[in-house]
Amino acid sequence: MRLNRFPLYATMVALALLTVSCNEKPKKAATAATPSSAIEKMTIRYVDEDSIMANYNLAKDINEAMLRKQNQFDAAQAQRSNEISKFASSMEQKYKNNGYLNEESFNADQAALAKKQREAENYLGNMQQTMQNELSQSQQQLLDSIDNFMKEYAKAKGFDMVIRKSATLYIDPKYDVTDEVIAGLNKRYTKVEKK
Numbered sequence: 001m002r003l004n005r006f007p008l009y010a011t012m013v014a015l016a017l018l019t020v021s022c023n024e025k026p027k028k029a030a031t032a033a034t035p036s037s038a039i040e041k042m043t044i045r046y047v048d049e050d051s052i053m054a055n056y057n058l059a060k061d062i063n064e065a066m067l068r069k070q071n072q073f074d075a076a077q078a079q080r081s082n083e084i085s086k087f088a089s090s091m092e093q094k095y096k097n098n099g100y101l102n103e104e105s106f107n108a109d110q111a112a113l114a115k116k117q118r119e120a121e122n123y124l125g126n127m128q129q130t131m132q133n134e135l136s137q138s139q140q141q142l143l144d145s146i147d148n149f150m151k152e153y154a155k156a157k158g159f160d161m162v163i164r165k166s167a168t169l170y171i172d173p174k175y176d177v178t179d180e181v182i183a184g185l186n187k188r189y190t191k192v193e194k195k
Contacts, residue, residue: 042160045177047150049164055182058145058189062138069131076127080120087113149185 053059091109093099100106154162157177165171165178 043158044161044163045154045157045159045175046163046165046168046171047181048176048178049166051178052146052182052185056142056146056185056189057191058185059142061191062142065138066131066135069134073124073127073131077124080124084113084116084120087116145189146185149188150181153181153184 091113094109095106100109150162153159162177162181163171165176
């Protein structure tokens with residue numbers, strides 16, 4: 001069984017794409033009846049979500065934790081695979097050297113090999129499921145952290161809207177608040193050491 005390596009960074013970026021934050025109060029949508037002067041008075045800024053994911057300490061910590069988990073899984077998978085291979089090799093040697101005195105002892109070793117394979121699959125499957133659950137919880141934590149900060153930040157700055165850079169074709173760089181957002185997120189973040 002082999003865990004598909006999920007690109008954690010890409011997953012976190014996808015979560016960040018969900019964080020388009022506005023003020024707490026819903027704004028009236030611009031329609032054909034809305035005067036253009038109302039639209040021109042909107043205060044809009046943007047953030048580069050890739051930069052946030054690369055520089056926000058919580059995102060970096062989550063990425064590092066998931067890489068450690070992946071390495072632990074790989075090591076466990078290699079260990080189980082080696083154990084099964086060694087047992088299968090010893091069976092083969094025993095068979096070649098006429099070590100099986102009867103069919104019952106051969107069948108017993110075959111059953112033991114099959115049991116080891118099932119146990120390894122179950123163990124690795126549970127380990128993989130646990131990793132996926134932890135990733136999901138971490139991604140939700142990351143999303144909530146960014147979303148909550150962005151709401152407070154936009155309100156404090158008087159911004160009507162903070163959009164993703166990737167959601168636009170062009171925005172003048174003078175409206176980029178990414179560095180300020182990253183600094184605010186990191187200032188607010190306190191790393192919690194897991195026991």
